[in-house]
Amino acid sequence: MKYKFQYPIISIISFIILMISFYYIYLSFENKISNFKFNNKNLSSSFQIDIYNNINNINNYLNNYKFIQSYTIKKNNSEVFISIDLKKPFAKNNINQEIIFDDSTLASFNFFDQSFIDSIYLIDTSIESLKINDYLKSMFDDLKRIFNINQIEFIDERRYNLILDNNIKVMLPKKIDHKLIIFIEKNLELLKNNSDFKEYLDFRNFNGKTIRVK
Numbered sequence: 001m002k003y004k005f006q007y008p009i010i011s012i013i014s015f016i017i018l019m020i021s022f023y024y025i026y027l028s029f030e031n032k033i034s035n036f037k038f039n040n041k042n043l044s045s046s047f048q049i050d051i052y053n054n055i056n057n058i059n060n061y062l063n064n065y066k067f068i069q070s071y072t073i074k075k076n077n078s079e080v081f082i083s084i085d086l087k088k089p090f091a092k093n094n095i096n097q098e099i100i101f102d103d104s105t106l107a108s109f110n111f112f113d114q115s116f117i118d119s120i121y122l123i124d125t126s127i128e129s130l131k132i133n134d135y136l137k138s139m140f141d142d143l144k145r146i147f148n149i150n151q152i153e154f155i156d157e158r159r160y161n162l163i164l165d166n167n168i169k170v171m172l173p174k175k176i177d178h179k180l181i182i183f184i185e186k187n188l189e190l191l192k193n194n195s196d197f198k199e200y201l202d203f204r205n206f207n208g209k210t211i212r213v214k
Contacts, residue, residue, distance in 0.1 A: 039083040042116035055080065067099070067107040091122040091152060093129040100124055104132045123151045125163075130154035135176040142181045146188065159204070169200040173207055180206055 036052050054061040062071055067087050074081045087101040097109040099120065106129050109117055124130045131154065132140075143149065143162065147170060151163035162170040173180065180203065191197055194213050202212035 037079065037081050039081070040086070042086060042113055043084065044111055044113055047111045051082065058082075065107070065111070066105045067101055067111070089116075089120045090132060091124040091130070092117060092120045093124040093126065095125070095127065096129050098129045100129055100132070102132065102137070122149065124153070125151050126154040128154075130160070131157070135174070136160060139176045139178075139181060143176075146181070146184055168197075171200060171202045171204050173203050173205070175207055 036048075036055075038048055051058070051061065058073060062068055062084075069085045069087045071082065071084045074083075087103060087105060089099050090102045091100045092098070092109075093100065098106050099109065099112065099117070100106060130152065147162060148165040149162050150165050153161045153163075155161055159174045160172045160176075162172065164170065183206070184203075191201060191213055197213040199214045200212075202214075205211070
């Protein structure tokens with residue numbers, strides 16, 4: 001009698017296990033993400049696909065990218081909404097195919113949509129993508145206010161050259177401070193009227209009280 005009851009019990013247990021398995025399979029399909037939406041159109045389609053492929057480890061994945069200022073993730077049934085805010089771009093380096101953000105973070109063009117890359121007007125012509133030192137960071141808004149700057153170059157990892165929209169080069173000293181800004185504001189028109197002023201303004205020795213024009 002014992003063996004007669006054993007087989008039905010085993011069958012019932014097997015059936016229960018099978019039903020539980022089907023139930024979890026059903027849940028997995030129910031919870032599967034069918035729609036993935038970004039609020040940021042500045043990211044390349046390939047990077048968006050990479051984010052999707054890492055959805056199960058999304059926080060750790062996104063935290064690896066220092067050009068991301070912040071992000072939020074919201075899930076609504078089978079839809080996932082990702083909002084990503086990027087840091088402020090400073091310049092782009094076409095030689096190295098990199099974007100320089102305002103905290104000196106570097107990121108490859110590959111992460112971004114072409115329209116975002118095209119929207120960055122300032123071009124870094126340095127062989128190695130520039131670093132933004134404290135002098136430049138604190139005074140660059142003033143320099144933009146005075147000059148129409150198209151390009152910037154980091155020289156010897158210590159100072160910068162600016163190329164203006166009229167192709168005039170402005171050679172900045174290592175120390176860019178309010179004293180320099182005030183001098184330029186007061187004397188720029190006079191310098192422009194100098195017959196020698198056709199190629200560059202040289203402020204490299206400004207702190208030694210010497211400037212040159214050519």
